[in-house]
Amino acid sequence: MSLYVLEGLRPWVIQRVSAVYLVLFFIYATYCYFSADVIAYDAWKGWLYNPFNTTVTGIFVIAILFHAWIGMRDVVLDYVHNIMIRIFILAVLVGVLIGSGLWVFRILLLSVVA
Amino acid sequence: MLSQRQMTDNRPVYLNLIKIRLPLTGIVSFAHRISGVLLFLFIPFSVYLLDLSVQSAESFAAVKQLLDQPLMLAVQLLILWSIAHHFFAGIRFLLIDAEIGVEKSQARIGSWLVFLAEAIAILLIVVGVCS
Numbered sequence: 001m002s003l004y005v006l007e008g009l010r011p012w013v014i015q016r017v018s019a020v021y022l023v024l025f026f027i028y029a030t031y032c033y034f035s036a037d038v039i040a041y042d043a044w045k046g047w048l049y050n051p052f053n054t055t056v057t058g059i060f061v062i063a064i065l066f067h068a069w070i071g072m073r074d075v076v077l078d079y080v081h082n083i084m085i086r087i088f089i090l091a092v093l094v095g096v097l098i099g100s101g102l103w104v105f106r107i108l109l110l111s112v113v114a
Numbered sequence: 115m116l117s118q119r120q121m122t123d124n125r126p127v128y129l130n131l132i133k134i135r136l137p138l139t140g141i142v143s144f145a146h147r148i149s150g151v152l153l154f155l156f157i158p159f160s161v162y163l164l165d166l167s168v169q170s171a172e173s174f175a176a177v178k179q180l181l182d183q184p185l186m187l188a189v190q191l192l193i194l195w196s197i198a199h200h201f202f203a204g205i206r207f208l209l210i211d212a213e214i215g216v217e218k219s220q221a222r223i224g225s226w227l228v229f230l231a232e233a234i235a236i237l238l239i240v241v242g243v244c245s
Binding site: 023 | 147150151153154157158161164165167168170171174175197201204205208211239242
């Protein structure tokens, strides 16, 4: 018995496209961290709420949520064979990922509201 | 006569995880999986810290203070390893998808390069953050 949430080649492609974006984002973020003069509250907020950084961070969040979902889904499909337990764990994963995603978007959009 | 199905079902299964010696490429692959699961588990905590870090100067200072605790330093090292390994092993898998480094001897060299790159990256980042 199996529970394929997305069938065929699509998750394979999404996993690799998101991986490339994550690589680029981590290089950019590491560069920003080490080229920053100070790691302080104002400088950090200034970085995050710079429109460019908010945008690339938003895309990063979407990329990492898809990437984490496909990766964790593959792990669950490999090791959890009981269909009910499988559905339950996958549902918890979705909840954690969507919850985390919404929370980050709330944080990212605070600068627009404030 | 046993059917094909019964024959495969009745095979002796010997899975002593301590005695299984994974080849180097298998270690890279399995560590990629473990680091991926660890990174997933860190997501909610990271979001919580992100929220605290932007709320106010006080909560930002609280995040810094929290991360300076010995236990949290160990956790950060674990996250750093997870990211470093997942990053370089992931790049290796992308290259293998592009049919670069598939051949057996090249695959072994690629695995060594992953461990070398992650060791250097972890070292550089730890030194960079501490100095």
